Amino acid sequence: MTSDELRALMSQMTLEEKVGQLVQLDGGCFGGGDLATGPAAKIGVTQDDIDRAGSVLNVLGADQVREMQDRYLSRSRLRVPLLFMADVIYGYQTCYPSPIGIGCTWDPDAIRAGYTLVAEEAAADGCMVTFSPAVDLVRDARWGRVVEMPGGEDPYLGARFAAAMVEGFQDGLGEGRGVASCVKHFAGYGAVEGGREYNTVDMSERRFRQDYLPPYKAAVDAGARMVMTSFNTVDEVPATANKWLMDDVLRGEWGFEGSIITDYAAILELINHGVAADERQAAKLAIDATVDIDMKTNCYAANLADLVRAGEVSEAAVDAACWRVLTLKNELGLFENPYYQADALRAAEITCNEERLASVRAVADNALVLLKNDGVLPLDSGEDAPRIALIGPYADSKDIVGMWAIHANRAYSHTVREAFSEELGEDGFGCAKGCPVLDEAGMATLGEFAAYLAKGAPVDPRTPEELEAEALAMAAEADVVVLCLGEHQLQSGEAGARTDLTLPHQQVELLRRVHELGKRTVVVLFNGRPLVLEDVLPLADAVVEAWWPGTAGGNAIADVLFGRVNPSGRLTMTFPVSSAQAPLYYGQFATGRLAGKNHTGRFVTGYLDAPIDGRFPFGYGLSYHTAELTDFALSGDVVTADAPIEASVTLTNTGDVAGSEVVQLYLRDLVGSVVRPVKELKGFCKVALEAGESRRVSFTIDEELLRFWRRDMTFGSEPGDFVAMVGLNSRDVLELPFSLR
Numbered sequence: 001m002t003s004d005e006l007r008a009l010m011s012q013m014t015l016e017e018k019v020g021q022l023v024q025l026d027g028g029c030f031g032g033g034d035l036a037t038g039p040a041a042k043i044g045v046t047q048d049d050i051d052r053a054g055s056v057l058n059v060l061g062a063d064q065v066r067e068m069q070d071r072y073l074s075r076s077r078l079r080v081p082l083l084f085m086a087d088v089i090y091g092y093q094t095c096y097p098s099p100i101g102i103g104c105t106w107d108p109d110a111i112r113a114g115y116t117l118v119a120e121e122a123a124a125d126g127c128m129v130t131f132s133p134a135v136d137l138v139r140d141a142r143w144g145r146v147v148e149m150p151g152g153e154d155p156y157l158g159a160r161f162a163a164a165m166v167e168g169f170q171d172g173l174g175e176g177r178g179v180a181s182c183v184k185h186f187a188g189y190g191a192v193e194g195g196r197e198y199n200t201v202d203m204s205e206r207r208f209r210q211d212y213l214p215p216y217k218a219a220v221d222a223g224a225r226m227v228m229t230s231f232n233t234v235d236e237v238p239a240t241a242n243k244w245l246m247d248d249v250l251r252g253e254w255g256f257e258g259s260i261i262t263d264y265a266a267i268l269e270l271i272n273h274g275v276a277a278d279e280r281q282a283a284k285l286a287i288d289a290t291v292d293i294d295m296k297t298n299c300y301a302a303n304l305a306d307l308v309r310a311g312e313v314s315e316a317a318v319d320a321a322c323w324r325v326l327t328l329k330n331e332l333g334l335f336e337n338p339y340y341q342a343d344a345l346r347a348a349e350i351t352c353n354e355e356r357l358a359s360v361r362a363v364a365d366n367a368l369v370l371l372k373n374d375g376v377l378p379l380d381s382g383e384d385a386p387r388i389a390l391i392g393p394y395a396d397s398k399d400i401v402g403m404w405a406i407h408a409n410r411a412y413s414h415t416v417r418e419a420f421s422e423e424l425g426e427d428g429f430g431c432a433k434g435c436p437v438l439d440e441a442g443m444a445t446l447g448e449f450a451a452y453l454a455k456g457a458p459v460d461p462r463t464p465e466e467l468e469a470e471a472l473a474m475a476a477e478a479d480v481v482v483l484c485l486g487e488h489q490l491q492s493g494e495a496g497a498r499t500d501l502t503l504p505h506q507q508v509e510l511l512r513r514v515h516e517l518g519k520r521t522v523v524v525l526f527n528g529r530p531l532v533l534e535d536v537l538p539l540a541d542a543v544v545e546a547w548w549p550g551t552a553g554g555n556a557i558a559d560v561l562f563g564r565v566n567p568s569g570r571l572t573m574t575f576p577v578s579s580a581q582a583p584l585y586y587g588q589f590a591t592g593r594l595a596g597k598n599h600t601g602r603f604v605t606g607y608l609d610a611p612i613d614g615r616f617p618f619g620y621g622l623s624y625h626t627a628e629l630t631d632f633a634l635s636g637d638v639v640t641a642d643a644p645i646e647a648s649v650t651l652t653n654t655g656d657v658a659g660s661e662v663v664q665l666y667l668r669d670l671v672g673s674v675v676r677p678v679k680e681l682k683g684f685c686k687v688a689l690e691a692g693e694s695r696r697v698s699f700t701i702d703e704e705l706l707r708f709w710r711r712d713m714t715f716g717s718e719p720g721d722f723v724a725m726v727g728l729n730s731r732d733v734l735e736l737p738f739s740l741r
């Protein structure tokens with residue numbers, strides 16, 4: 001409908017109906033069940049609240065969505081349809097690797113194209129809005145949700161992926177395609193103190209703006225229709241009540257016109273935070289902060305209309321919020337077609353189809369990061385194939401699709417064992433579990449959620465001793481042992497914070513026993529964060545970081561291990577040597593005593609018992625080829641406001657197979673009005689080269705690239721001296737000086 005028609009519709013709405021648009025309930029509330037005992041009772045919403053609610057959380061399935069919409073509309077006075085929003089995070093039924101793996105592709109273009117496929121698949125099954133991407137900057141590997149972040153520790157990389165993901169999801173939005181993207185968790189959620197979930201975030205405004213806000217801003221600039229508040233505080237005010245953050249920065253400075261939704265029950269939690277005495281005050285704080293939609297509580301439903309009548313909240317605030325929700329519904333064409341693209345036939349046609357399976361496999365191929373290889377990889381699968389034993393708790397597990405792939409269609413995902421069978425034949429290798437992912441004590445740390453998830457799954461009746469004996473007997477017969485090891489799925493993700501970033505101990509023990517047999521060992525890791533691998537590396541001849549590789553994970557691993565694919569993934573987070581190094585990241589600030597030529601010995605920034613750097617730096621990864629950068633040159637040594645310079649370097653594949661490299665540009669501002677990082681990523685380029693081929697790669701360095709939040713909190717550049725660096729990771733770089741005048 002036209003904007004005027006929409007206005008006319010809104011003018012017919014009662015105050016309660018307008019408030020209803022600001023209420024999101026979960027699907028159970030709409031099931032027509034018993035109000036006194038069902039999900040509605042738990043949050044205290046009435047049948048009237050349900051009949052007026054504006055949106056639904058996490059209900060998908062084309063027929064179910066259509067049916068729920070019909071039932072809802074049949075009870076609705078003005079027939080304003082429900083919006084169906086869901087967590088379609090890194091895929092719907094066909095899944096990409098978890099975002100930490102996606103980031104390691106350093107290929108936002110591939111992800112943009114891939115997320116368009118995700119949007120189509122999810123929309124055909126009833127999704128209208130996805131709560132994705134999450135783009136929180138993450139520098140503390142103790143925090144569980146680092147697994148969800150494509151940009152890892154870097155604001156520039158995060159911004160590039162944020163934009164690509166939003167563009168991918170929303171391709172064709174308004175023309176009947178795509179799903180609306182809700183970027184989250186605004187803001188700074190990745191900086192929770194100590195990595196502890198839901199904890200306080202407190203930092204300078206300069207740092208917040210410089211490092212943490214850019215990925216969200218990139219998502220907003222790319223047109224994200226919605227923003228989700230984060231659970232944490234920002235400057236001691238919870239984000240959900242933070243008027244400065246939501247109204248001044250997001251709406252005012254960035255010009256965001258879409259809807260803001262809370263994270264799960266975050267309005268109610270304002271009471272726990274201690275900034276609201278009760279639900280009424282919590283609702284007032286949130287609406288005053290211009291938060292439009294209350295996810296999963298009755299704070300708005302029970303209080304907003306009263307607050308307006310009491311003159312404590314203006315009706316204009318409710319109108320503005322309601323208008324934003326109606327505008328999105330209208331943009332999606334829901335007033336003409338309330339089901340959007342929900343269509344069971346179409347869903348059946350495109351779900352997990354060949355195009356999607358090929359796309360997720362290509363991305364998974366490129367997400368794997370080869371951390372170590374003494375030459376054992378790639379494995380020969382031909383006539384000279386070694387005898388292989390495939391061992392470990394993830395050798396034959398579909399859990400490798402990853403925990404947040406809640407809608408993944410596991411019928412289409414192959415385990416590593418299944419992929420090896422395609423390669424070597426069913427009897428061409430041995431396979432054994434060796435040990436469970438976690439022992440009993442480890443499982444106990446996961447709480448009741450683990451038991452809930454495991455419900456109905458077959459239980460292995462064998463003792464740990466029996467499992468190990470079987471695996472070691474198999475390993476003894478093999479030339480090469482491939483060990484599929486990793487964290488439990490629930491050891492990362494929401495509420496998956498850990499203080500010990502090593503592999504579960506019985507898995508390291510299994511590796512040690514295999515090593516003692518004198519076998520060549522390849523470790524494939526499944527996990528959601530950078531791990532401390534100090535125990536693992538000396539025992540392994542090769543280590544492949546697979547993250548949670550998604551639907552095509554098993555095949556992608558076979559692609560890389562058997563050399564069909566030359567690995568090209570590069571890390572987006574530094575791997576530590578000790579858990580206690582967290583937070584750890586390459587772009588640290590200069591200090592008065594950074595180790596270097598002027599500062600050696602004890603009195604330098606660092607630790608007595610560990611290096612200041614990690615084991616594997618940001619941007620690092622090996623391939624089956626080798627490569628080098630030579631002839632680094634700048635086209636001039638002075639940048640001015642209207643005259644950029646070009647930085648160029650020759651990349652050569654010095655190996656004997658074709659492969660890809662990520663050429664990375666870093667800059668350092670030598671003297672600023674505030675302390676600056678020792679390195680900042682400012683450009684990258686993924687280049688595919690034949691064996692022996694060379695290519696000149698160039699980057700533009702202009703004045704805009706040199707801007708930062710200055711001493712007076714204005715954003716701009718400062719004349720002075722800089723260093724440009726290029727490298728194939730953030731540690732090993734070539735340097736050249738230039739200045740800005």
Ligand code: NOJ
Pocket residue numbers: 058087131184263264494
């Ligand atoms: C809580 C999580 O923090 C958020 O990422 C998710 O989108 C919502 N729950 C909705 O499920």
